[in-house]
Every structure is written in C-alpha cells, then in structure tokens.
Amino acid sequence: MLQTARTTLKRLPQRGSHDLDVIHAILDEGLLCHVGFVHEGQPYVIPTTYVRVGDHLYLHGAVASRMLTTMGRGAAVCVEVTLVDALVLGRSAMHHSMNYRSVVILGTAQDVTDVVEKRRALEALVEHVVPGRMAEVRRPSPNEIAGTRVLSLPITEASAKIRTGPPIDDEEDYALPFWAGEVPLKMVAGPPVPDPRLAPGIAAPATVTGYRRRND
Amino acid sequence: MLQTARTTLKRLPQRGSHDLDVIHAILDEGLLCHVGFVHEGQPYVIPTTYVRVGDHLYLHGAVASRMLTTMGRGAAVCVEVTLVDALVLGRSAMHHSMNYRSVVILGTAQDVTDVVEKRRALEALVEHVVPGRMAEVRRPSPNEIAGTRVLSLPITEASAKIRTGPPIDDEEDYALPFWAGEVPLKMVAGPPVPDPRLAPGIAAPATVTGYRRRND
Numbered sequence A, B: 001m002l003q004t005a006r007t008t009l010k011r012l013p014q015r016g017s018h019d020l021d022v023i024h025a026i027l028d029e030g031l032l033c034h035v036g037f038v039h040e041g042q043p044y045v046i047p048t049t050y051v052r053v054g055d056h057l058y059l060h061g062a063v064a065s066r067m068l069t070t071m072g073r074g075a076a077v078c079v080e081v082t083l084v085d086a087l088v089l090g091r092s093a094m095h096h097s098m099n100y101r102s103v104v105i106l107g108t109a110q111d112v113t114d115v116v117e118k119r120r121a122l123e124a125l126v127e128h129v130v131p132g133r134m135a136e137v138r139r140p141s142p143n144e145i146a147g148t149r150v151l152s153l154p155i156t157e158a159s160a161k162i163r164t165g166p167p168i169d170d171e172e173d174y175a176l177p178f179w180a181g182e183v184p185l186k187m188v189a190g191p192p193v194p195d196p197r198l199a200p201g202i203a204a205p206a207t208v209t210g211y212r213r214r215n216d
Helices: A020-029 A066-072 A114-130 A144-145 A171-175 B022-027 B066-072 B115-129 B142-146 B170-175
Strands: A032-039 A042-049 A050-051 A057-062 A076-089 A096-109 A148-154 A157-163 A181-189 B034-039 B042-051 B051-053 B056-062 B075-087 B099-108 B146-152 B156-163 B180-188
Touching: A020 A050, A020 A076, A020 A096, A020 A157, A020 A181, A032 A057, A032 A066, A032 B034, A032 B042, A042 A050, A042 A066, A042 A114, A042 B034, A042 B075, A042 B099, A050 A114, A057 A066, A066 A148, A076 B034, A076 B042, A096 A148, A096 B042, A114 A144, A114 A148, A144 A148, A148 B146, A181 B051, A181 B142, B022 B051, B022 B075, B022 B099, B022 B156, B034 B056, B034 B066, B042 B056, B042 B066, B051 B180, B056 B066, B056 B115, B066 B146, B099 B146, B115 B142, B142 B146
Parallel strands: none
Antiparallel strands: A032 A042, A032 A076, A050 A057, A057 A148, A076 A096, A076 A181, A096 A157, A181 B180, B034 B042, B034 B075, B051 B056, B056 B146, B075 B099, B075 B180, B099 B156
C-alpha cells in the first residue's frame, strides 16, 4: 500500500520508487526530516530528527510542541527526507540539476504512550544519529521519558525519488565548448570539539572520532 | 514585519531571530529548501532549489508542477531551509542535540510573468548553486524561459532559529565519565566527475574544481 494516487509521481515517474528497501535506506541515512502539517489553515514545515524502527518513523519533542500536538490530534502530516548526492552541471543553464535521493511519507501519526516503546524509540533516535552512542551515555530516566512526547508515523503511504547520473543536455548543446558533469557532495565530520566542561582524561570514543554518515 | 505571532518561537525563544541579515545569510548558504503547501487537505513537503534575490525568494519548475500550480493560485505556503552544523553529544541520551541554522518563511507566492524578471531569477538560481557558472554555459533561450514556471515569495514574514555551542547537560551529569562535545558536520565537494560525453580537451573550470559551499 506504499503506492497511492497521492504518492505516485506525476512528473518524471521513472525517478520514482515504492520499493520499501529503497525507502528504508534513505530514511536510515538521513539525519533530519522535514515535517509538514497544517495549523489554522497555514502549512508549516519543521526540521527535526527522527528514527525509523521497522515500518514506523518516530519523532519526538517537548510535550507542548505545536507540531507534536497537532500531529497527536490525528492531523494529516507529510514527512520528507532528502539526501543531496551531487550537483549536476549541464552545458546550458536550464539543464543544471542535482542528484539526490528523497522520501515522502504521508499519513497520520499516533502518540506513543507505552513507556517501553517510548524508551526504545528515544534510544533508537540516539543510535540513529551516532551509532554505538547509547553504550556511552546515561540512559533516559523515567521522568525524562514521561516529559518527552513521542509520535509514531506508519510508513504505509510513501515514495522515494532518486536522480543519478550525468546531465541530460539538449542534443545540439553537446557540441558546446563548456565543461559538464557532476560535483559530488558529501556530509563529512570534522575533528570532534570537546565540551569545555569535559573532565580531564576522557578521550573521544571511536563512535565520535570515526564518525561518518554514509557507507562509502 | 518579519516577526508575527506565527513566526515567533514559542519554545526556546532565545534561539530565534528576525534579523534580516541573519535570515539572508542562511538562505544564501543553503542549496535546497523544503516547500510546504496544502492540496485537498493534505500537507505536502517538496524539496527544491531556490535563490534569494533582494527580499524575494524565487522557486522554479515545470509549468504543470502541482506545487507551483497550487502556489500560483495564492495558496498559503511555508518555505524552510536548514543547515546542519554539528552533532551535539551530551553525557545523557536526552541531552543530545544538533547545532543548526534554519529559516522559515510564511506567505503566498506570485507567478512571475515578466520575462526579464524570469530570466534574472533563473540565471540567479544557477549562480546560487555554482557561483560564476553563468559565464560558462548557454543562457536560457526565450522558449526555455516560456516553458518554465517561476514563482516569487516575499521574505516578509520569516524567522531564523539557531543553535550553537556545547551540550547543556543536567548539572549532576557533568561528573559522569562520558565524553561530551560537538562533532562538526560540513557539506564538502569531491573531485568533479566529467560527463561521459564531454568533448576532449575541456578541463573542469575553477568554479567546479574549487567548489565549496560554506565560507570557512
């Protein structure tokens, strides 16, 4: 049921996919999602962290968050994740593009009230951002879990959109004396910056010094 | 008029800004925006390129694009741009965060029908993604301009949100023997990949070989 009329690409459908493995891989690589919801007739888009666990996406925030309150009431939402892989430079201005992988999920979210599921989601969120990190921190206390709102969104109506490869120029433009190709882009981690209050003798762990987002 | 009730941060207002220079700088550094709009009661979020020219944001796409058609009818939209600067790792799971700079713009867009303004916006878009590139490509033809829809969104109701600095742990957690600090993240360009159909003897220009997104 991933593909519905609403998640079927109307333009360039060859770039679309409803393959669950493709969708999961993009969600697992991304750091931030962009949540769209409607409040008093106005659409809002809010960036936030997330984690996929099985076939659900989990979001979290303050109990009073407007976004989570709206979502918790069963409002329709849209969650979008986009990874930029390269700039695509054609020989003409209008054939510049980007290589990217994106996912859009439509649906309604539910408040997670079960404490075990909440803890699992919150800890998975930390692991999603920094794999291995949960073994190196204080775990959430019952009070912290109670004071945090967690919502789950089923990944049931979703699509991926992917562009790869070189520019597609107009046939007559290939003879132009201009460079064309791709400029790969990658999110990379710099050297860790210790907290000014870090106690002496605590070295940055391998989860941090070896941090990389992409498996390449 | 950048600050309205709708663009005033309800949570952590100390992270908010309505300074136009701050908003412009974030918009000028970003590559993609995330456009929220409502179609038949369902919010959608679509990633797309954009460019700021003065106090307007320009978006473009196919004439038949659902997003642009909805926007062109004067529907309320939300445009969001987020730059991720660092992962913020606290000593406890719940005090993990990110350093980021984001902008949200609310408003209604207008179809740009003036050919001169359309051309300026489309060429500025290429320059926004790859500064200097317009001198190295074929410019848009009148037909290409006619076949492309351009919308402008005034930056009149907008806010920035910024987090910087180390983690903020609970006071009693500072004694824990866990590493804490920031992991800077940066979007970097890899070596350019020439189009397989690139004519012999055309070297990648400095705009491409020296490509960097951030001024640092």
